[in-house]
Amino acid sequence: MSSWFRRLFSRCRAVFSRQSLDADFAEELAQHIEAATEDNLRRGMTPEEARRQAHVALGGVEQARELHRDARGLPWLENLFRDFRFAARSLLRTPGSAALAVLLLALGIGANTAAFSVLNAFLFRPLPYEHSEELVSIYESSAKQRISQFSVSGPKYLAWREQNPVFHDIGALAVTNATLVGASEPTSVVVCQVTPSCMSVFRFRARLGRLLTETEANPGQQPVIILSHKMWRTHFGAKEDIVGTKVALDDRTYTVAGVLGHGGLENWDGGEVVFTPLTTDRLRQNAGAHYYQVFGRMKTGIDLARCRTAMETLTAQINTTDSAFADWMPYIISFREDNLGNWPGIDALLLFQGAVLAVLLLACFNTSCLLLVRAIGRSRETAIRIAMGGSRWQVIRPLFFETALLSLTGGAAGLLLSHAGVAGALHWLGTQNVTLWAEVVPDRNVLSFTIVVALVTGFVASVLPAWHATRLDPQAALKAGGGTTSAAHHRMLNFLPVVQITLSFLLLVCAGLFIRNVLQLRTVSPGFDPRNLVMLETSVPAKRLQGGKPLAYVEAALARIRALPGVQTAAVADNLVGNGAIWSFWVAGSEPAAEGSENRTQLRRVSVDYFQTMGLSLLRGRGFASTDSRVGEKLAVINETLAQRFFAGRDPIGAQVQTGKGSDNRYTVIGVCRAERPAGPAGHPEPMVYVSIAQGWSGMYAYPLAFAVRTEGRLLGMEQTLKREIRSAGPDTAFRVHYLEEWVESSLLSYRLTGMVFAFFAGAALLLSGLGIYSVISHLVSRRTREFGVRIALGATPATILRLVLGRGVRLAVIGVVLGVGSALALAQVLSHFLMNLNPRDPLTFGCVVIVSICAALLACLLPARRAAGVDPVESMRAE
């Protein structure tokens, strides 16, 4: 056995020392012949005969050399090297077109690799948790209230945990915002209150100190806090001795008990994360309040279906024990689906992958075109080879090696290019505020994808030229005139540009639609006036306010802000644009309709100048005034969406409405205002009811506040001044600042980016198609040079020739456009998913794209056409 390895090793070595081994053996053979000749001479032969017999006995020098070579090396490997070397040499003879082909393939393959890398990170790579396929998210759903996915109530979670049938463990999590003091400066953080079991469900690891223990779930323990790894690095300078130090969260003191290892939860909805314990007594409160997110790790061997059935049976039992549980059943999905499935970006990513594949196809066809033209140019050489007895396979072999060389080189270059592409994609994802679970790094999947794509592309590109070689009739090709391009050639040559035009038409239509969409959305008002409007979001701990209520503090802060130069108006709300507590809503006196989402509204508590500050125009009635009394009748302003839904046709002013049972939740409507679009112009207007802060507040330990300030013109440094003024009116808190003009722009960002990327792809596609048409028409012109010469000699004007050639090009373009229109219409359904309020069959866009395509085709044909028209008849008939 070992001898076999030794042989293999020697053989591999021999591949690389070919020349010296050859020389060595040549000498040995020479000596052999000499010795044999001498022997033969001794036997009495003549010198020539002696030498000849020596050769015969040897069996031929060349044969011996070949046997020697085959025995000592790896013949198939050496053949492969030789074929590649030959392919490289023949490609380098036409460096221009070879370089072009490699560039095109590199771009196409690189773009695909980039798109696939990102897709890979999301769809295929495992989440950075141990055995992430065992993790599930557990929600509740109620058929009666027609809610399919809702947070879980505390006591239900406790009951599940107690009688848990199919999980290793389950844990609960609640999320709030708070200000953390104790770091380099007060920071706004997201506080994840978790049960200790939650940490063990995800199998978090502690980098320093420890994680939460079971005892900490009991009430009355010393409050501890666990920092996320990122938090520790960026705000605490990665101090090694941080365990045991004290920090304050909204004025409650916590002791740092540990720091999470890298790979744990780093951010939530864009904010940085810390963990505090969720105690069981908090969970026990209020069975009707659905406040918690629940996660579980399934036992090994349990699959999702079994898990669901088991939990449903269990819940049916549990629901009988407490009426508050009512008919809430569990809704369980895998953790991966929970995080990815709802993310609309996945669709966009798939769309990109589709577009990028189209570009690759185009590049592939262009390469095919190039190769076919070369192959046709080499028809004579190929014909000679076939005539001399070469099999078709032997003739096609070098072609495959050439394309393999081109595509592998292109693939390697593309892999390098894809790094840039991935950086771009990650930038885009960052704007989507997405929690990136997995790092986008090139891994085995991506590498194999690139290699496969490169090889398949190469193969597809070589199909047509190979087919040309097999259909070649050597006789015809060797005839004196070199043969004219046959009908089959015509068909092949026409096929490629037509397909290219179809694909680029498709991409152009997509780009056009997206761009139009963005332009349209720009004109849609977000409801409020975002110009020169800034909002500062913060959270104030109740303990630090006089009287425990924020009213005095807010009014003092607003007074200070209004006194600043450059400030037009200022107001405060209890949450930012886009957020809002959800309450029920019905007109007093009528029945609260059967529970469902049609009877819910968002509620916002605002100060007096809110509507002026935000630029929310009042359609009817009035806003709040400082003269409204604080006690007595509660007043509310509703927005037009709500008015439309409940008071269609009637005047809502003066009507009484309820946001819950009881007189505490009864309001009189005093005005109707325009609807805000919380997600920017691309979002839908939500129903909203505004009530005065003077008449009630929400919050327990801390009050969330959003200060809105409208300035005269954009003032630099305003941010710091505002923060200072607000802080001087009350406790020191952290702020998140939002410039609403930018906020509205960024909500359009995904549409803009999609439009830009498609425009880029479409431009590239158009360029490629133009090149394709150019090379085909150019080739045909050069083939028909004699014919043009004859025509001109017989009296055709340059214009006629021009028309002839251009006509040919336009015919191709028209066929391509017609096919393109057909496929674009077919894909309209898919596209409408990505467009907001735009008809995917928009005639204006289609018309423009048709014109652009045909013009591009004409332009591409212009140069060859002019060449054809300028043919000198005498020259052409002389040349051969």
Next chain:
Amino acid sequence: MDRPHETHMADKKIDLLQGTLDLMVLRTLATMGPLHGYGIARRIEQIGGEAICLNQGTIYAALVRLQQSGFIASEWGTSDNNRKAKYYEITSKGQRQLAAETANWERITGVVQRVLTAPPQSSPT
């Protein structure tokens, strides 16, 4: 030798399998000591007689194989008539291989011989 005789010989040439040629080369080197390629070929032709009309080129392929497996070693030296020649020598590993292969060959040929010369017998009861 005249032509018709040669072709007659070619018809009777024994097709040598790779393995058996290797074996014969090893044996030659074992008995004759270090030899160059031509010498090995001549020796095999002498012993094998006229039944063998060896394509001497195959010897070199066999030598390559044996050398790569470590059964023989080579060295450039001077032949009797002051010529440069590459001499091959069997190694101890080669000796062991020779012994093993010879035993194997004898076993195989013994079995084949017996089967081919076995008289027709009544079927065993």
